[in-house]
Amino acid sequence: MTGQEAPSLAHIIGALVAGIGLFFVGLAFLTEHLRSLGGRRLRERIASWTRRPLSGVLWGSVFIALTQSTSAATFVLVGMMRAGLITVTQSLPMIIGVNMAAGLVVLILVMDVKLAILFLLGLSGLLYSSDRARALRSAAGTVFGIALLFFGLGTMQEGVAPLAQTEWFSYLLEWTHDAYLLGFAVGIVLSILVQSSLAVIVIAVALQQAELLDLAESIMVVYGANVGSSFLTLFLSSPLTGQSKQIAMFQTVFNFVGAAILVPLFFVEVMAGIPLVIAFIESIARSDGVEVAFAALIFDWVAGVLLFMFRKPVGAVLARLWPETLVEQISKPRYLHSRMADDPDTALDLIELEQCRLVEYLDHALGALRIGEEQRGRGQTTPEAYQEAFAALDELIEQAMTDVSTQGALSTEAFEHMNHLMSLQRLLQSATEILTDLEGEVADLAQSEVGAHFAEAVVEGLDAILLTLIDVAKNRSEEDARLLELMTADDGNGLTAVRSAYLAQESALDADRRMKLLATANHCERLIWLFGNMGRRYMAIAR
Amino acid sequence: MQIFTTVVNNVSLLSVEGRVDGATAQGVQDRVGSVVESGARKIVLNLAKVEYISSAGLRAILISAKAITAASGELRICNLHGMVRDVFDISGISNVLSVFDSETDALKGF
Numbered sequence: 001m002t003g004q005e006a007p008s009l010a011h012i013i014g015a016l017v018a019g020i021g022l023f024f025v026g027l028a029f030l031t032e033h034l035r036s037l038g039g040r041r042l043r044e045r046i047a048s049w050t051r052r053p054l055s056g057v058l059w060g061s062v063f064i065a066l067t068q069s070t071s072a073a074t075f076v077l078v079g080m081m082r083a084g085l086i087t088v089t090q091s092l093p094m095i096i097g098v099n100m101a102a103g104l105v106v107l108i109l110v111m112d113v114k115l116a117i118l119f120l121l122g123l124s125g126l127l128y129s130s131d132r133a134r135a136l137r138s139a140a141g142t143v144f145g146i147a148l149l150f151f152g153l154g155t156m157q158e159g160v161a162p163l164a165q166t167e168w169f170s171y172l173l174e175w176t177h178d179a180y181l182l183g184f185a186v187g188i189v190l191s192i193l194v195q196s197s198l199a200v201i202v203i204a205v206a207l208q209q210a211e212l213l214d215l216a217e218s219i220m221v222v223y224g225a226n227v228g229s230s231f232l233t234l235f236l237s238s239p240l241t242g243q244s245k246q247i248a249m250f251q252t253v254f255n256f257v258g259a260a261i262l263v264p265l266f267f268v269e270v271m272a273g274i275p276l277v278i279a280f281i282e283s284i285a286r287s288d289g290v291e292v293a294f295a296a297l298i299f300d301w302v303a304g305v306l307l308f309m310f311r312k313p314v315g316a317v318l319a320r321l322w323p324e325t326l327v328e329q330i331s332k333p334r335y336l337h338s339r340m341a342d343d344p345d346t347a348l349d350l351i352e353l354e355q356c357r358l359v360e361y362l363d364h365a366l367g368a369l370r371i372g373e374e375q376r377g378r379g380q381t382t383p384e385a386y387q388e389a390f391a392a393l394d395e396l397i398e399q400a401m402t403d404v405s406t407q408g409a410l411s412t413e414a415f416e417h418m419n420h421l422m423s424l425q426r427l428l429q430s431a432t433e434i435l436t437d438l439e440g441e442v443a444d445l446a447q448s449e450v451g452a453h454f455a456e457a458v459v460e461g462l463d464a465i466l467l468t469l470i471d472v473a474k475n476r477s478e479e480d481a482r483l484l485e486l487m488t489a490d491d492g493n494g495l496t497a498v499r500s501a502y503l504a505q506e507s508a509l510d511a512d513r514r515m516k517l518l519a520t521a522n523h524c525e526r527l528i529w530l531f532g533n534m535g536r537r538y539m540a541i542a543r
Numbered sequence: 544m545q546i547f548t549t550v551v552n553n554v555s556l557l558s559v560e561g562r563v564d565g566a567t568a569q570g571v572q573d574r575v576g577s578v579v580e581s582g583a584r585k586i587v588l589n590l591a592k593v594e595y596i597s598s599a600g601l602r603a604i605l606i607s608a609k610a611i612t613a614a615s616g617e618l619r620i621c622n623l624h625g626m627v628r629d630v631f632d633i634s635g636i637s638n639v640l641s642v643f644d645s646e647t648d649a650l651k652g653f
Contacts, residue, residue, distance in 0.1 A: 457626050461633025463598030468605070483605070487635030494632025524633065 015159025022152030060097020187224020488532030
């Protein structure tokens, strides 16, 4: 192939795939190093800076600059909300900011920053791999991620540019010429495929610069790309519920609102010849590529301004459609906060209160094991969902304990208190794991009449002990503690006799279910021991 | 759920029938409470006709027992069977409260 020859389709696709690959590696690099760079404290600071809606919009724009993907930024916000760092109300202006700044990012991308990116990529890469600059590794990794992300986008741009020289593409474009809805659909599909509306918009910029698409066609690809990113968010958020879903749906609504306004305006302008958005863009931007970037900017800003004005009613509708789930209630800390480590004694008390919430919610997880809808009633969650919420809160509690212990000014009593809290946390972790195992066993036993009776008795018996433990955790009364001691005593608990009686009914249970019954009894014994131990820990703290 | 109250030799005998669960547990607690308020200090809870008891039911019985003990009285439980007995045994409550096989045994020596 000579320098004059058009590159093969394989080369073009290769460049596109390489660009997409580099883009996502850059995104992954950026996310990973940003996390270790900032950690909880940075996120908490951001949370405190987003209390006001307008500052939320500004911080949203920082997010898009960092993630380069509205979907990725949305899910970062979901993570922050789940960690209790921001509320849904705080997140909505941030989503608006994410989208409004996304338009600006396109503008930056169409500017010639290639040389700067090459230097940035090289220098940050050298710094990242240098053994002498270990302290700067996270910062270098973050910069390297950003540079790689831009480099990937540039590779994509350069990759699609030679398409102008291929015959089939010219035919295809001729065929799609003036078929604006097709361009819109292509924008949607590509955005879903490459998982970034920004990447598709950059491709549209490249196509317009190569004169493969005119401004009107490029605009429809841009609109489609934005709607596609909403479909992507919709798809990615399908497992979400409650407030997490509210945030994801606000992002989905954002682009649908933009499309609902601008697509009809587009057709009015094209069909009726009334000068509107296209005419406006042509009047303010004269060079190809920049015009497309302006189209993206207008889309995001029209929807952004409108949704900023109506964010409260939209938020209220989303809250009604996807109300906060029990899991979300559990996973959000109620007592922990960033500055509590300054006063270790108070911090330990707050950790204890937060931990006590986990003990209380064990009751919900146990309630979810009840057989049949009617019995379940108040158990509004599954043990797996509880475990997910538990894991989120568990991480925060562990982090809080680390923060307090590294303060260095703990008294002997405070260390003793901390020791009990750490033990309680381990016991809670074990209890949660056992409950998850117990769920499968109980469901299996419920298939037979005798097994169901045993499972029913196990769940109610365990819950009675747990309710007494909750009393001990909350009130620290000696009377409740004595009661719990008796209920969980090795020689006092009658589980062994009950288990033997059920196993004696040989004809009622097959071999497999007998094994399940044994396993259930075993887990039950372990839980009883854990509950007793937790009660003793609580009383040790009280004394 | 229904509760029938009789008095035998100065002992209040409460016979419970049906399911004692989250929806009905408070009823047990309230009835025992009113019997204690009326001056009774020796109370027997006959669970012969209880087919199901939940943790909420057990809790109601425990709270009732505490209230009776606080009033210098005593609560005895009798006629546990099937699932109800299993729940009492697994929860260890059989070891906490005075449990008797029959009403006669419960009334004996009260």
